[in-house]
Amino acid sequence: MTDYHDTPRPRKRAGEPAQVYLTEADQARLERLTEQLGASKSEVLRRGLEALELQHMSPVAHPALRLVGLVHDIEPCGEVDVARAHDQVLADDEARSWQSQSDGA
Structure with missing residues (x-):
């Protein structure tokens, strides 16, 4: 019998990668927000997605x-x-x- 700790387990990833094409203006906006928020580009994009979802899923907007x-x-x-x-x-x-x-x- 194999000990539980001896069996290899798949590594959990932080998230799925996404490729996004940005215009120069969007790239500049992302850079500005990254600096202003002290966050990574990924974090800024995640926050943007969350804000957009809240905006569209808000009871006020429904x-x-x-x-x-x-x-x-x-x-x-x-x-x-x-x-x-x-x-x-x-x-x-x-x-x-x-x-x-x-x-x-």
Whole structure:
């Protein structure tokens, strides 16, 4: 029987390599950020990916989740089933907002 510590194990890599082609302007931007942040080029690129992901995955940027905020502001609809008539409810609310804007102008 072989001891666990005697068996060769694959080495874990820090990450997968990626090849990126940058314009001169992007290369200069990467160099500036590297110096300003005191980080490696790889770290700057990883932070950029994370920031981009957060920007696009943010609930504020998500269209469906923004809709939830719109529905929150709509007045109660009485007998209307909002789940079934949501398009009409939103359209009616939008039309009411136009009316209130024209009344105040």
